[in-house]
Amino acid sequence: MLNPFFSKKESILLSEIFKLLNLESKLDLAAIRIQDIKDLNSASKNCITFFHSKKYSELAKSTKASYCLTKDNLKEYLPSTCQSIIVENVLIATALITEKFYPDSTNDDYDTTVIEIEKTSFDEIKHGKNVLIGKNVKIGSNCQIGHNTIIEKNVHIGENCKIGSNTIIRNSIIKNNVTILDNCIIGKKGFGFFPNKEKNIRYPHIGIVLINENCEIGCGATIDRGSMSNTEIGKNTFLDNQIHIAHNVKIGANSIIAGQVGIAGSSIIGSNVRIGGQAGISGHLKIGDNVDIAGGSGVIKDIPSNTKVMGYPAKNIREFLRENK
Amino acid sequence: MLNPFFSKKESILLSEIFKLLNLESKLDLAAIRIQDIKDLNSASKNCITFFHSKKYSELAKSTKASYCLTKDNLKEYLPSTCQSIIVENVLIATALITEKFYPDSTNDDYDTTVIEIEKTSFDEIKHGKNVLIGKNVKIGSNCQIGHNTIIEKNVHIGENCKIGSNTIIRNSIIKNNVTILDNCIIGKKGFGFFPNKEKNIRYPHIGIVLINENCEIGCGATIDRGSMSNTEIGKNTFLDNQIHIAHNVKIGANSIIAGQVGIAGSSIIGSNVRIGGQAGISGHLKIGDNVDIAGGSGVIKDIPSNTKVMGYPAKNIREFLRENK
Amino acid sequence: MLNPFFSKKESILLSEIFKLLNLESKLDLAAIRIQDIKDLNSASKNCITFFHSKKYSELAKSTKASYCLTKDNLKEYLPSTCQSIIVENVLIATALITEKFYPDSTNDDYDTTVIEIEKTSFDEIKHGKNVLIGKNVKIGSNCQIGHNTIIEKNVHIGENCKIGSNTIIRNSIIKNNVTILDNCIIGKKGFGFFPNKEKNIRYPHIGIVLINENCEIGCGATIDRGSMSNTEIGKNTFLDNQIHIAHNVKIGANSIIAGQVGIAGSSIIGSNVRIGGQAGISGHLKIGDNVDIAGGSGVIKDIPSNTKVMGYPAKNIREFLRENK
Numbered sequence: 001m002l003n004p005f006f007s008k009k010e011s012i013l014l015s016e017i018f019k020l021l022n023l024e025s026k027l028d029l030a031a032i033r034i035q036d037i038k039d040l041n042s043a044s045k046n047c048i049t050f051f052h053s054k055k056y057s058e059l060a061k062s063t064k065a066s067y068c069l070t071k072d073n074l075k076e077y078l079p080s081t082c083q084s085i086i087v088e089n090v091l092i093a094t095a096l097i098t099e100k101f102y103p104d105s106t107n108d109d110y111d112t113t114v115i116e117i118e119k120t121s122f123d124e125i126k127h128g129k130n131v132l133i134g135k136n137v138k139i140g141s142n143c144q145i146g147h148n149t150i151i152e153k154n155v156h157i158g159e160n161c162k163i164g165s166n167t168i169i170r171n172s173i174i175k176n177n178v179t180i181l182d183n184c185i186i187g188k189k190g191f192g193f194f195p196n197k198e199k200n201i202r203y204p205h206i207g208i209v210l211i212n213e214n215c216e217i218g219c220g221a222t223i224d225r226g227s228m229s230n231t232e233i234g235k236n237t238f239l240d241n242q243i244h245i246a247h248n249v250k251i252g253a254n255s256i257i258a259g260q261v262g263i264a265g266s267s268i269i270g271s272n273v274r275i276g277g278q279a280g281i282s283g284h285l286k287i288g289d290n291v292d293i294a295g296g297s298g299v300i301k302d303i304p305s306n307t308k309v310m311g312y313p314a315k316n317i318r319e320f321l322r323e324n325k
Numbered sequence: 326m327l328n329p330f331f332s333k334k335e336s337i338l339l340s341e342i343f344k345l346l347n348l349e350s351k352l353d354l355a356a357i358r359i360q361d362i363k364d365l366n367s368a369s370k371n372c373i374t375f376f377h378s379k380k381y382s383e384l385a386k387s388t389k390a391s392y393c394l395t396k397d398n399l400k401e402y403l404p405s406t407c408q409s410i411i412v413e414n415v416l417i418a419t420a421l422i423t424e425k426f427y428p429d430s431t432n433d434d435y436d437t438t439v440i441e442i443e444k445t446s447f448d449e450i451k452h453g454k455n456v457l458i459g460k461n462v463k464i465g466s467n468c469q470i471g472h473n474t475i476i477e478k479n480v481h482i483g484e485n486c487k488i489g490s491n492t493i494i495r496n497s498i499i500k501n502n503v504t505i506l507d508n509c510i511i512g513k514k515g516f517g518f519f520p521n522k523e524k525n526i527r528y529p530h531i532g533i534v535l536i537n538e539n540c541e542i543g544c545g546a547t548i549d550r551g552s553m554s555n556t557e558i559g560k561n562t563f564l565d566n567q568i569h570i571a572h573n574v575k576i577g578a579n580s581i582i583a584g585q586v587g588i589a590g591s592s593i594i595g596s597n598v599r600i601g602g603q604a605g606i607s608g609h610l611k612i613g614d615n616v617d618i619a620g621g622s623g624v625i626k627d628i629p630s631n632t633k634v635m636g637y638p639a640k641n642i643r644e645f646l647r648e649n650k
Numbered sequence: 651m652l653n654p655f656f657s658k659k660e661s662i663l664l665s666e667i668f669k670l671l672n673l674e675s676k677l678d679l680a681a682i683r684i685q686d687i688k689d690l691n692s693a694s695k696n697c698i699t700f701f702h703s704k705k706y707s708e709l710a711k712s713t714k715a716s717y718c719l720t721k722d723n724l725k726e727y728l729p730s731t732c733q734s735i736i737v738e739n740v741l742i743a744t745a746l747i748t749e750k751f752y753p754d755s756t757n758d759d760y761d762t763t764v765i766e767i768e769k770t771s772f773d774e775i776k777h778g779k780n781v782l783i784g785k786n787v788k789i790g791s792n793c794q795i796g797h798n799t800i801i802e803k804n805v806h807i808g809e810n811c812k813i814g815s816n817t818i819i820r821n822s823i824i825k826n827n828v829t830i831l832d833n834c835i836i837g838k839k840g841f842g843f844f845p846n847k848e849k850n851i852r853y854p855h856i857g858i859v860l861i862n863e864n865c866e867i868g869c870g871a872t873i874d875r876g877s878m879s880n881t882e883i884g885k886n887t888f889l890d891n892q893i894h895i896a897h898n899v900k901i902g903a904n905s906i907i908a909g910q911v912g913i914a915g916s917s918i919i920g921s922n923v924r925i926g927g928q929a930g931i932s933g934h935l936k937i938g939d940n941v942d943i944a945g946g947s948g949v950i951k952d953i954p955s956n957t958k959v960m961g962y963p964a965k966n967i968r969e970f971l972r973e974n975k
Contacts, residue, residue: 451762453760453761453762453764454764454766454780454782455780470760471759471760472760472764472782472800473798473800487759489760490760490800490818491798491816491818502849506758506835506838507818507835507838508818508833508835539848539849539850541850543841543872544835544838544872545835545870545872561846561847561849561850563841563843565841565894565896566835566841566872566874566894567870567872567892567912579845579847581845583841583914584872584894584896584912584914585894585910585912585930601914601932602894602896602912602914602930602932603912603930603948619950620914620930620932620948621930621948621950621962636962637962649963
């Protein structure tokens with residue numbers, strides 16, 4: 001259920017892929033059709049995957065993908081069932097092919113499909129003034145939507161949800177009993193791109209934002225949708241005001257996140273986690289369950305479950321307080 | 326003048342309170358009527374109060390309340406004029422009873438009473454497009470209100486005030502000559518709740534936001550209203566952009582608060598205080614007058630008047646700079 | 651091209667300036683006309699300049715201004731071609747005279763000149779609902795503007811630009827191929843004022859915001875216009891969500907700035923700079939080219955080109971990590 005909203009091309013000829021990458025089609029593979037592009041772990045036969053850093057070599061060894069975008073010095077890790085395609089920049093090549101499979105996934109233009117809620121079948125829902133609703137929107141019973149809010153295309157909202165005023169949502173699934181306060185922006189593409197001299201190249205974002213039952217999202221939140229996976233907030237997790245959740249972040253259930261916290265891309269946060277105000281969590285980290293992160297901390301490495309940390313870089317809270325009397 | 330806006334039930338039968346708390350009404354008190362719920366200090370006879378932590382034992386000894394929600398190991402501190410009511414979780418019990426006295430204080434749904442300003446008696450006020458005004462709003466002479474701004478119910482605005490565009494205000498008193506810039510959200514309930522497995526329990530917020538004369542509030546501020554007391558900004562205090570002020574915070578006069586600062590719940594800041602950009606102040610602290618807090622600092626304990634601090638945890642600025650050359 | 655938008659008085663009599671400052675016009679200069687007020691460096695003959703701190707004494711020695719607002723202990727640094735005007739508070743005097751030359755530069759009231767885009771010549775531009783356009787706006791071909799966005803007066807937008815929803819822009823020049831996402835506020839006056847007991851005195855802001863080609867500005871940004879110079883973002887620089895850029899800041903080309911970063915007033919950032927999430931940069935600093943600033947860092951002094959820094963205060967990243975294992 002990664003991308004219920006972004007229509008995928010059914011398959012792409014390998015010859016097209018070579019052309020896109022400006023590669024000579026050395027192999028006698030031009031007529032082969034590729035089904036999808038996925039990461040090393042989730043790719044299946046007839047998929048293309050990508051492998052750009054040695055730290056994923058264990059995953060590479062067991063990938064089921066038939067083809068892999070990679071570098072010359074990494075190809076040896078791939079199994080014999082997976083044919084390497086050597087490119088200059090693995091991530092740019094991945095972006096190009098992903099965009100080919102999912103043509104809408106880099107387009108984050110304002111939604112031109114929206115119309116006034118009074119002109120839609122959602123007119124019966126309790127709503128404020130100037131509410132706009134896009135295409136492919138579902139809203140459950142007993143919801144309410146505040147003034148000037150825009151539910152853009154590709155949004156499913158469960159039952160008993162409260163959406164505040166001046167909020168914009170797109171490409172998101174909101175489960176039952178969720179409250180989203182004012183001025184939030186949920187489901188925009190994340191800050192993912194490849195630096196490039198003249199004009200940076202935007203990475204496709206085919207993930208969604210998934211907010212589970214009973215969550216509350218405070219005012220002014222920005223929650224970006226995922227690139228190759230979803231951004232997820234677990235059940236009954238509460239976010240205070242002015243929080244930024246980057247693409248691909250996953251937060252567990254029953255967590256409490258205070259004001260102005262920022263969580264960088266692809267970090268995985270456990271359940272029953274408490275994060276104090278203004279704390280920051282770097283990207284690609286794993287924070288366990290039952291972790292307490294003191295306000296103002298800067299977390300730059302993984303944190304095991306059942307620990308309390310503080311400081312920048314965040315360390316065991318007792319140690320930090322002993323050293324900083 | 327804690328809550329001019331939240332209508333209070335005149336009194337509640339003690340038997341109702343026992344029922345609400347699932348307690349047996351052992352005492353022959355069922356017919357007694359309770360007037361209000363207040364903290365240990367401000368409660369008077371015929372009020373119910375609450376006492377959940379030993380650190381308030383001095384206050385408990387002199388409370389004038391007739392009844393007190395507390396724990397078995399704390400009841401000994403109460404005076405003989407105050408009868409203890411032992412509950413499993415003092416704060417949840419307090420929330421339940423507060424909500425009973427102030428039924429509107431947990432409802433932060435978007436305001437359904439608002440109408441276009443052109444249809445109100447405020448039509449003569451200088452205003453932008455799409456301005457909405459709720460019930461029980463007062464606006465003084467010579468004010469202006471920007472585009473798309475919503476003055477929700479229970480807002481009193483003084484004279485010569487400027488409210489920007491895209492701003493939402495509710496449950497607030499704004500004194501004369503105040504400027505509030507764009508995209509602010511002022512007067513929403515704070516981030517106060519009791520963690521609870523399936524669905525956290527929201528704490529009632531019966532306080533307001535009080536912004537005194539000559540203040541300026543920058544773009545994108547979130548200033549939450551108080552729970553059991555008010556959130557207050559003193560005269561001629563200026564806030565830069567993207568600032569978060571949590572519930573029950575009080576800031577003195579002539580203070581200057583730079584961009585992206587966050588102040589956690591119930592902290593009391595003095596007058597003539599300067600806080601640099603991105604500094605954070607933990608909850609329940611007391612910062613004196615004439616204090617300088619360097620940008621980026623994290624304050625986790627009280628700061629006496631006339632001091633300059635820096636660092637995380639914030640300490641004397643000279644000491645910090647000596648240690649961090 | 652400092653201020654294409656703020657109309658300047660052609661000249662002001664020196665006698666008027668003395669009157670404004672409550673100074674006796676001792677000198678026989680009353681009939682002399684002053685052309686402009688500029689800083690020590692850019693002032694020319696017949697301009698008035700200002701000199702308030704010894705650290706600018708080298709600049710003072712070579713100023714071409716004919717008159718200079720200064721203090722008694724600084725006047726000796728001025729060349730014989732520049733006559734000193736001794737005032738109690740140099741910066742307040744500067745503010746008063748600047749406002750006299752540029753009468754609109756302290757007025758940041760919501761723009762009353764805006765009208766619905768459908769009623770303007772920009773009707774053909776791709777646009778959402780409730781878009782408002784002010785006076786003196788130019789928009790190039792192939793642009794788009796999202797819902798509820800307000801392009802206030804004095805905005806020039808190039809070609810192929812995408813402006814999101816709920817965004818407000820004023821006093822800004824946006825070059826070609828720029829993307830500005832939702833909820834941004836660009837071009838407001840900065841947080842510049844002189845503390846004053848009863849009511850602080852606002853400093854005039856006659857600069858603009860200049861965003862160069864190919865930039866992307868994330869959701870919820872606040873980018874303030876300059877006071878005596880412009881705020882500038884270089885070509886192909888990308889900003890993530892919830893970023894605050896204060897007045898007079900200049901950022902070079904091809905830089906990447908992650909979420910929730912704040913840059914205080916008048917700091918100059920080079921090209922190819924990467925700033926991690928939540929990092930803060932103090933005011934009046936100079937950050938070189940090719941600098942990496944780790945997320946969460948607090949920069950309080952200049953950083954030379956080609957260095958990586960981390961920590962608070964930010965220092966060489968290796969040193970920081972060695973000391974903070």
